[in-house]
Amino acid sequence: MRFEISKVLDAIEGRVSTDPELVRAVLDLAEVARYVDLDGGRPASTLRLGMVIDALGRQLEEDNVAVYAVVHRALLSDADLTSNERMVLRRWADDGLVEVLNNPGDRVLEVADLLGLPVLSRARYDGMAGRFPWVTGQPGRLLAPLPGAGGPVLVPRVKGNAPAPTGPSPSGRKLLARTWRCKEPGCVLFGGSGGGAFADLAEIDRKPSGQPPPRLRAGQPICPRHEQRLTDAGPRPATEVLSVRIGGMVRRRFVVTAERPVLVGRAPEEANGIRLGQWLNDEARRWISRSHVRFELRGADLVAQDVSTNGSGVRPGGSLEESERIGLARQQSRVMRPGDIVELYPGVQVGRASTWVSGGMTNPTSVMAEAPTMAMRVVDRG
């Protein structure tokens, strides 16, 4: 049982991030961990984070969605969690996968405001509508995770058709255009060189494009963890967020930066390579090379280069017309225009994440899949 919980926590670890490019919603982990009515189990459990992430995946109809978790420092020593959970939380904190704060205050709303994302919370935040008008004014921005028949469902505070994602707010865009540095030595959120020439490679592997939005205090950017003024370390490297879509379903997102090209294929050897093997049928597996297409940024251009044995194709502007499909032979490269989709094999596609509004998956893979009946057993054993 302990082993299974570890596996679930490992799976959840892949879905928490402070990377503004990858996260899809913001939440307060100390709050979510105490949603006892989701499973009828212990007073606090980090597995409920997985249940809420699953609910977000179902809502977005997409696999592998990630959340931005703000964590009150007290949760790291909360006796209602198991020692294993506390250890995992500390690891996430040390790796910068979650944002640990002495005093979260309105940080959840601030991150959501700066990044233009929904908040997953049962709090009503009535007193905050002055500063964050979307809390009571915009459909779909504040979503309460509540028990549902097939797992938690996200119930909007403001009913109505949720607006298309608008991306970061004007101040969010300004903050995200720069790289920031914290004075605190070894600061995991705003440390090192921010992805520059001296960046630690292991750190980059974990955090593809990086830095979370700074906290704003009296208009000044500060490190949320150390509450110190941040210094401006220059422009943030350009990034593109791409999605893998297979058989009409978005399986995962990934980030390409100027410093880090990304290989996509059946099973690329590179640590940051995107492995498609698990989602392919036999024919697609035979056709698609271990490394098939390389995506890189050259200046402002996103370039796709075929590195496969069998070649790829490009669908200009996402066109479904076979006559418009452009072949991409081995070693050929092409600048991707807005809406262009690279096709490794019929139905196996990569494009900018913004190309597809819906993930197209009615039943995304559960992050809890390692232990489908565990919650029940926890209840049984009291």
Ligand SMILES: [Zn+2]
């Ligand atoms: Zn710091």
